[in-house]
Amino acid sequence: MTGAVILALVVLAAVFADLIQILPPGKMQVRLRFVTPSFSFPLGTDNYGRDIWSRLVHGARMSMAIGFAVALMTGIAGTAIGVFAGYFRGLDGPLMRLMDALMAFPAILLALAIAAALGPSALNAVIALSIVYTPRTARIVRSTVLVVREMDYVQAARACGARHFWIIRRHVLPNSMAPLLVQLTFIFAYAILAEAILSFLGVGPPPPAPTWGNMIAEGKDYLREAPYLCLFPGMAVALTCLGLNLLGDGLRDVLDPRLRVQVG
Numbered sequence: 481m482t483g484a485v486i487l488a489l490v491v492l493a494a495v496f497a498d499l500i501q502i503l504p505p506g507k508m509q510v511r512l513r514f515v516t517p518s519f520s521f522p523l524g525t526d527n528y529g530r531d532i533w534s535r536l537v538h539g540a541r542m543s544m545a546i547g548f549a550v551a552l553m554t555g556i557a558g559t560a561i562g563v564f565a566g567y568f569r570g571l572d573g574p575l576m577r578l579m580d581a582l583m584a585f586p587a588i589l590l591a592l593a594i595a596a597a598l599g600p601s602a603l604n605a606v607i608a609l610s611i612v613y614t615p616r617t618a619r620i621v622r623s624t625v626l627v628v629r630e631m632d633y634v635q636a637a638r639a640c641g642a643r644h645f646w647i648i649r650r651h652v653l654p655n656s657m658a659p660l661l662v663q664l665t666f667i668f669a670y671a672i673l674a675e676a677i678l679s680f681l682g683v684g685p686p687p688p689a690p691t692w693g694n695m696i697a698e699g700k701d702y703l704r705e706a707p708y709l710c711l712f713p714g715m716a717v718a719l720t721c722l723g724l725n726l727l728g729d730g731l732r733d734v735l736d737p738r739l740r741v742q743v744g
Contacts, residue, residue: 483726490720494541501534505690514706523712526695527702532712535690539713542691543672543720546606550671551664553610558617559660563648565618566625576622579615587612591674595683602685605678612674613667620663624656631655665728669721676717692717 493500502521503509509529517524523532565575582590594608628634629652637647678684679693687694692713699709 481730483723483728483730486719486723487727490540490716490723491544493537494544497534497537497541500537501531503531503534505530505535505538506688507531514702516706517708524706524708526698526706526709532695532709535695536692536712536716538690539692539695540716540720542602542685542689543675543717546602546609546675546685547668547671549606550609550613550675551668553606554613554617554667555660555664557610557614559621559653559656561614561618562621563625563652563656566622567629567644567648567652572622575618579618582611582615587670588674588677591678592681592683595678600683600686602689605675605684608678609671609674613670617660617663617667620659621656624659625652628652628655662728662732665724665731669724669728672724673717673721676713 507530509525512521512525512529513527515521515525515529521531521533523536525531526535561575561579565572591608591612594611595604598604598607631651634647634651637651642650675684675691676693676696679691680697682697684693685691687698695713696710699706699713702709
């Protein structure tokens with residue numbers, strides 16, 4: 481519940497960013513550079529006089545959109561690969577060796593290389609992160625499908641002459657969704673953190689787009705004079721990832737009957 485509340489607050493801030501902003505996120509007021517947090521500017525202003533609160537809530541919109549897109553694309557691609565690898569034995573070896581090859585590279589370095597090759601943009605960041613995190617989802621789904629395909633009801637459907645794709649749609653996929661949903665919450669958190677890293681390194685959405693990674697990158701040169709430039713977006717990343725991880729742990733406890741505690 482704590483994770484759900486944190487995530488709900490971040491989503492509301494992203495959706496209603498235009499209503500709760502103090503100033504447009506790109507509006508510069510050079511005379512108001514480095515204003516410390518005050519009543520007029522609750523989180524202060526940056527080196528261009530832009531309101532940090534306004535940029536933070538608009539950055540939430542960008543980060544949540546990228547994280548959701550990565551989770552969606554990873555879920556679709558990883559589910560397709562995992563189902564085919566787990567259900568059709570002949571495809572298991574080639575598909576899983578490809579996934580192992582992708583997982584052999586450190587995730588952030590592979591994402592950085594792909595994003596740098598494609599160019600800095602939000603779409604390219606989504607593509608790079610989806611490629612990086614699809615193998616994790618595929619392996620989770622495959623492991624579940626390997627168990628489900630041997631269940632009695634699947635064997636009975638085969639004995640009755642049901643076609644493979646009907647069995648996959650009717651029996652295999654519905655019974656593989658629980659671990660997939662839990663995994664996607666973690667992928668969501670990984671994507672938000674990785675997007676901040678890519679933006680910090682200059683291969684994410686390019687400035688002046690208000691992303692949390694861009695805000696940290698712009699504030700790193702002023703850590704002595706104005707540490708809050710990096711503090712607030714860093715806290716936003718950490719809090720959002722914490723909420724998603726707590727939500728994922730809660731979903732795992734609810735959806736996995738083996739982890740339920742019977743109270744007598």
